[in-house]
Amino acid sequence: MTWDAIRVGGPLEGLKVIEYAEGVAGPMAGRLLADAGADVVKVEPPRGDRTRGWAFAPSEVASGRIFDALNRSKRSVVIDVPRSSEESCPAIDQLLSAADVVIVDAGELELVDRAVKHLHLIVCVISGWGPDGPWAGLPGGELPAQLSSETTSSLGQAGEEPVRLGTDHASIVTGTYAMQGILAAILAFDEVGGQRIDVSLFGSLIHMRSTLWVSLSNPDRWKGFHLDSYVRPPEFGYQTKDSRMICSLGRVQNAVQLITDLNMEFAFTDSRWELLSTDIAAAVGLGDNAAILHDIWDRGLSQWKFREAKAIIERHGGWATEYLDHHAFSIDEHVRTMGVIIPSAGSDGKSFLDIRAPWKFGETPAPPPRPAPALGQHTPQAVRCDRDDYEQT
Amino acid sequence: LFNDVPAVGSHDTVLAARKTGPLRGIRVFDLTAYQVGPWATMLLGSMGAEVLHVEHPDTDWSQLSAGVQPTVNGTSVAYLAWNMNKRSIFLDMKNPDDQALAHRIIRTCDVFVNNMRPGAAERAKMSYEELSAINPLLIYCSATGYGRSGPRAGDAGVDGHIQAISGFWSTQGARGGQRETYRHYSQMDGSTGNILAQAILLALVARKRTGKGQRVDVTMIDASATAQLTRLIESLEGVKHAAIGSSAYATAPDRAFKCKDHRWIGVSVTSELEWQRLCSALGCEMLKSDERFEDNRCRVSNRAELENILVPIFAARTQAYWEFTLSSAGIPFGLPLGWSTLRCHEQVIENGYMQEIDTPLWGRLCTGGPPWHFSKTPAQTSSPPIPGEATAELQAEVGLAE
Numbered sequence: 001m002t003w004d005a006i007r008v009g010g011p012l013e014g015l016k017v018i019e020y021a022e023g024v025a026g027p028m029a030g031r032l033l034a035d036a037g038a039d040v041v042k043v044e045p046p047r048g049d050r051t052r053g054w055a056f057a058p059s060e061v062a063s064g065r066i067f068d069a070l071n072r073s074k075r076s077v078v079i080d081v082p083r084s085s086e087e088s089c090p091a092i093d094q095l096l097s098a099a100d101v102v103i104v105d106a107g108e109l110e111l112v113d114r115a116v117k118h119l120h121l122i123v124c125v126i127s128g129w130g131p132d133g134p135w136a137g138l139p140g141g142e143l144p145a146q147l148s149s150e151t152t153s154s155l156g157q158a159g160e161e162p163v164r165l166g167t168d169h170a171s172i173v174t175g176t177y178a179m180q181g182i183l184a185a186i187l188a189f190d191e192v193g194g195q196r197i198d199v200s201l202f203g204s205l206i207h208m209r210s211t212l213w214v215s216l217s218n219p220d221r222w223k224g225f226h227l228d229s230y231v232r233p234p235e236f237g238y239q240t241k242d243s244r245m246i247c248s249l250g251r252v253q254n255a256v257q258l259i260t261d262l263n264m265e266f267a268f269t270d271s272r273w274e275l276l277s278t279d280i281a282a283a284v285g286l287g288d289n290a291a292i293l294h295d296i297w298d299r300g301l302s303q304w305k306f307r308e309a310k311a312i313i314e315r316h317g318g319w320a321t322e323y324l325d326h327h328a329f330s331i332d333e334h335v336r337t338m339g340v341i342i343p344s345a346g347s348d349g350k351s352f353l354d355i356r357a358p359w360k361f362g363e364t365p366a367p368p369p370r371p372a373p374a375l376g377q378h379t380p381q382a383v384r385c386d387r388d389d390y391e392q393t
Numbered sequence: 394l395f396n397d398v399p400a401v402g403s404h405d406t407v408l409a410a411r412k413t414g415p416l417r418g419i420r421v422f423d424l425t426a427y428q429v430g431p432w433a434t435m436l437l438g439s440m441g442a443e444v445l446h447v448e449h450p451d452t453d454w455s456q457l458s459a460g461v462q463p464t465v466n467g468t469s470v471a472y473l474a475w476n477m478n479k480r481s482i483f484l485d486m487k488n489p490d491d492q493a494l495a496h497r498i499i500r501t502c503d504v505f506v507n508n509m510r511p512g513a514a515e516r517a518k519m520s521y522e523e524l525s526a527i528n529p530l531l532i533y534c535s536a537t538g539y540g541r542s543g544p545r546a547g548d549a550g551v552d553g554h555i556q557a558i559s560g561f562w563s564t565q566g567a568r569g570g571q572r573e574t575y576r577h578y579s580q581m582d583g584s585t586g587n588i589l590a591q592a593i594l595l596a597l598v599a600r601k602r603t604g605k606g607q608r609v610d611v612t613m614i615d616a617s618a619t620a621q622l623t624r625l626i627e628s629l630e631g632v633k634h635a636a637i638g639s640s641a642y643a644t645a646p647d648r649a650f651k652c653k654d655h656r657w658i659g660v661s662v663t664s665e666l667e668w669q670r671l672c673s674a675l676g677c678e679m680l681k682s683d684e685r686f687e688d689n690r691c692r693v694s695n696r697a698e699l700e701n702i703l704v705p706i707f708a709a710r711t712q713a714y715w716e717f718t719l720s721s722a723g724i725p726f727g728l729p730l731g732w733s734t735l736r737c738h739e740q741v742i743e744n745g746y747m748q749e750i751d752t753p754l755w756g757r758l759c760t761g762g763p764p765w766h767f768s769k770t771p772a773q774t775s776s777p778p779i780p781g782e783a784t785a786e787l788q789a790e791v792g793l794a795e
Contacts, residue, residue: 011595011596011598011599012595012598012599013602014602023663024623028622032591036595047665050663050664050665050689053665053688053689053690054643054644054663054689055643055689055690055693055694065626065627065630066623066626066627066643068626069622069623069626070622070623128725129740129744130740130743130744130746130766131744131766132743132744133739133740133741133742133743133744134739134740134743135740136740138720138725139667139723139724139725140725140727141647141661141663141725141727142641142647142661143639143641143647143648143649143659143660143661143727144659144661144725144726144727145727146659146727147649147657147659147727147728147729147730148727148728148729148730148735149730149735150729150730150731150732150735151577152639152729153729153731154575154576154577155565155566155573155575155576156566156567156573156638157567160567161567161568161638161639161649161651161657162638162639162649162657162659162729163565163566163567163573163636163638163639164565164638164639164640164641164648164649165565165575166563166564166565166624166634166642167561167564167620167621167623167624168622168623168624169580169620172619172620172621172622172623173584173587173620174764176584176587176588176591176620177587177764177765178765179591180436180440180587180590180591180594180765181765181767183591183594183595183597183598184414184415184416184440184594184765184767184770185415185767185770186598186601187415187416187419187594187597187598187601188415188416188417188767188769188770192769192770193769195767195768195769195770196767196768197765197766197767197768198765198766199764199765199766200744202740202744202746203744203746203762203764204764206735206741206746206747206761206762207746207761207762207763207764208579208580208583208761209577209761210474210760210761211428211461211470211471211474211475211577211579211583212577212579212732213474213732213736213747213759213760213761214465214470214473214474214758214759214760215463215470215474216732216759217465217756217757217758217759217760218465218755218756218757218758219463219464219465219470220463220464220465220466220467221463222463223462223463223464224461224462224463224470225461225462225576225578226461226462226463226470226577226578226579227462227463228576229576229577229578232576234566234567234570234571234573234574234576235573235574235576236571236572236573236574237557237562237574244557245557246553246554246556246557246574248549248551248553248554285553286553286578288462319548319549319551319554321548321549321554321557321558322557322558323557323558323562323563324557324558324559324560324563325560325563325572325628325634326560326563326564326621326624326625326627326628326629326634327628327629328560329558329559329560329618329625330625330628330629332558333543333544334539334543334544334545334546334614335614337542337543337544338539338540338543338612338614338615340614340615340618341629352626352629352630353626353629353630354626354629355615355618355619355622355625355626356615358588358592358611358615358616358618358619359588359591359592359595359609359610359611359615360609360610360611361592361595361596361599361607361608361609362521362607362608362609363599363603363605363607363608364596364599364603364607
């Protein structure tokens with residue numbers, strides 16, 4: 001069988017990838033590979049990737065867009081892979097023979113077994129908990145990984161209901177690491193041929209918290225925001241008249257003048273003035289004493305609009321940034337100037353707003369995204385894997 | 394070349410990684426500071442690349458890597474946490490002799506990485522034009538906060554600030570409360586570092602095909618957007634994210650429940666099969682045919698009603714009961730674990746997800762192990778270098794090469 005990769009440019013032009021993975025992590029790796037120009041064929045069971053049914057209630061409009069964003073620029077092939085890897089399945093075996101890379105969820109044991117028999121393949125296995133250990137066979141997920149890696153200890157209050165980090169951080173970071181592992185294995189291919197790579201949601205989040213683990217190992221004393229994230233109350237930023245803000249004052253030379261310029265003379269007579277004035281950097285934002293002094297700054301900054309406060313703080317060498325939610329971020333003048341938000345086509349043929357690939361290459365620019373596929377849209381073509389067939393669809 | 398590295402403590406493992414990792418033979422000139430750049434090159438070092446990390450010769454060790462607290466034996470924890478798996482050289486990039494030395498070293502490198510502000514690389518004689526002329530195969534990577542132009546181009550690209558502006562704070566908070574900041578300030582830096590490492594690897598793969606180096610740019614704004622893709626896409630469709638505690642926005646039931654012994658268990662149902670299994674495991678067969686919960690969209694729409702049914706069920710039994718029941722039924726769940734438990738947990742140790750590293754000056758440090766396991770080209774984690782330790786060797790190497 002021949003599989004002529006769709007060639008659209010980009011650093012991975014010509015790379016043939018099979019994605020037999022659902023949810024967020026595996027498809028995220030596939031999205032990044034496709035963004036970089038790889039030809040990604042998404043193999044789905046007849047019921048389809050579970051994210052095709054993910055939705056945000058009560059909004060009808062958002063239904064399915066998570067799938068569309070994660071799966072843009074891919075082709076969809078429906079194959080009912082037999083539960084036993086001994087059973088013949090020419091459709092999947094032919095694809096595996098022709099591919100360079102396979103992304104597969106660890107729960108799909110039969111496909112992992114089939115894939116690793118092809119010694120030329122780079123097989124990236126995505127699991128909840130990792131390939132070894134007592135939890136190796138258990139299904140994992142976003143919240144399970146967040147809780148067990150204690151990612152949730154940096155939110156909410158100890159003893160209360162855990163607060164989930166709202167972005168699918170475990171899954172997206174895992175997709176990012178999967179992509180790195182695949183690329184590194186491509187670089188090593190000439191020397192060692194195909195190999196298996198394992199990444200997990202649990203391991204990825206633990207890795208992302210490395211700064212904290214090193215801080216906890218044997219610090220000279222308990223100091224700094226890494227350690228403090230355990231003991232601080234929830235952080236909402238500082239409230240100005242029109243938005244919340246964060247500020248950093250490490251470069252401020254004249255703290256008294258800054259406080260005066262912000263009309264915060266009331267702080268001079270506060271019993272905490274000495275603490276505030278002796279190390280201005282530690283008194284605000286991520287500083288060591290920020291939690292103790294928070295109400296003083298809230299009172300002071302609430303007299304100003306954000307732009308006014310920012311101008312005063314910057315005049316003294318500090319930094320200030322406003323809190324934007326995702327909508328405000330997407331329409332921010334700078335973000336629009338950069339061109340981060342782009343139109344993309346969904347699996348229903350309609351346009352939706354997506355974001356561009358996160359890297360910019362001087363010589364091998366990433367190709368523009370192609371539509372996300374409807375379930376099984378390319379089945380007859382991609383099994384034969386003929387380029388002309390694809391282009392007719 | 395590698396035989397000349399002094400075998401100080403864990404340098405054995407630096408050597409091991411350079412012999413086994415998938416990036417063996419790749420050399421990286423690492424002119425980066427703070428977290429984004431060092432995080433990226435640390436990953437490359439873990440995969441076997443030889444990373445030459447540059448520090449200024451006169452730096453106070455407590456102030457390295459932005460002087461993030463705490464210190465460990467007087468050295469900033471950030472330097473230690475973000476510079477494992479590297480060699481370290483001293484160069485004063487304002488000194489013409491050191492600039493010339495840097496150029497000679499860069500001739501031997503595959504990758505140059507910097508996260509200087511726009512314009513600073515040019516002043517240090519480290520512009521793309523200059524370096525690509527010296528070494529046409531060079532991958533030249535820059536990471537910035539906001540890119541090179543636009544109204545915020547001069548703003549500080551610092552984790553807490555990028556979290557604020559990119560909305561990373563805006564999709565979480567205690568149930569019914571205000572949305573809140575993520576207090577482990579490092580995730581936007583780390584996510585950008587991950588994207589930067591990816592960009593470098595992509596350019597190296599492209600070089601195999603094209604035979605040419607190239608310029609690569611990454612910004613914290615782009616990387617932060619990618620790191621929040623699913624929620625950002627919902628927002629772009631008009632969704633408003635309220636604070637809903639441990640519950641998920643796009644799937645249900647998917648939250649933490651309090652058990653009878655006041656411990657929590659996270660239960661994550663994200664497919665129809667898992668929903669069927671949960672109903673059976675809870676002994677609630679009638680929920681399977683309840684049209685309010687017919688599929689994920691219905692369950693998300695009726696999340697409050699569904700959770701009102703499930704909360705008392707979980708509250709009636711202990712965490713251990715639910716751990717047994719859910720694992721037997723094949724339903725994804727997780728238990729909150731703390732640092733001291735994690736550090737000696739079988740699941741962590743058997744997968745090497747945390748590693749204990751002996752260091753020459755800072756005692757035993759625990760850090761996250763490599764996030765990828767390669768079956769044929771294993772990655773490694775090794776001690777951060779003593780600042781400047783490889784300077785003389787590099788001087789000798791490129792001096793002889795002249």
